[in-house]
Amino acid sequence: MMDIEKLQLHPAYRVVSDDLRQRIVRGEIQPGEPLPTESDLASRFGVHRSTIREGLRQLEQDGLVRRQGKKLLVAVPRNSDLASAAERALRMHQVTFGDVWQVASALEPLCAELAAQRITEAELAALALNIEQTAAHVAHGRSVVASTIEFQSLVAEATRNQALQLARAPVSLLMRAGYAAIAPALPQSGERLLEAHRHVFEALRQHDVEAAVGWTRKHLLDYRRGCEFAGLDLDLPIPLAMPADGPPK
Known part of the structure; x- marks a missing residue:
């Protein structure tokens, strides 16, 4: 046969x-x-x-x-469209919370390193505005997930490295799931996140590579500890859909 x-x-x-x-x-x-x-x-x-x-x-x-x-x-596809499509594909491939954290732990410090070397006054101004908006959200008890993702994207844009921006964008979007799970379990997480952003901003303003990378790594370690405190199993796949980026059930 x-x-x-x-x-x-x-x-x-x-x-x-x-x-x-x-x-x-x-x-x-x-x-x-x-x-x-x-x-x-x-x-x-x-x-x-x-x-x-x-x-x-x-x-x-x-x-x-x-x-x-x-x-x-x-047309040339927009970065946001590519990131959204890649995010959906990664969810369908059942990447885990731990997978995403590991990749972010490599890419986000690299973004901070390059941004500290290349950031412009206009880019610093955009970050300063983001921090003001995040502070207002924290003061009024609102979610800071969206402004956090925006802060990370602004730092990535300051690297002026298209390959790096495209590589880390879907990973950053996937981290929303973790942030959303942390917030209800740790009400103080918004303040800690805001503090980290302020330190990263100051390091970028002074073009201090070591401090920018160090605070970015510290924030990512806080993210992992927050996920664990919230009872989130890092070996779980990130769900395909979560309304308003709410925590997984």
């Missing part, structure tokens, strides 16, 4: 989207240039317009094309 593997046949719309994606990545169609019309593409691929439409929808969801009136223009 011959051992024959089943053919892996992909839907026609996936063939269309994959072909166009490769052409965009290779630079055959430049950002800002329009794609051919649905009718033209249907004729070239030899499929129905509905198949083309679904293939284009895939590209639009990936941020590779954007609509301008009736035209579809090639």
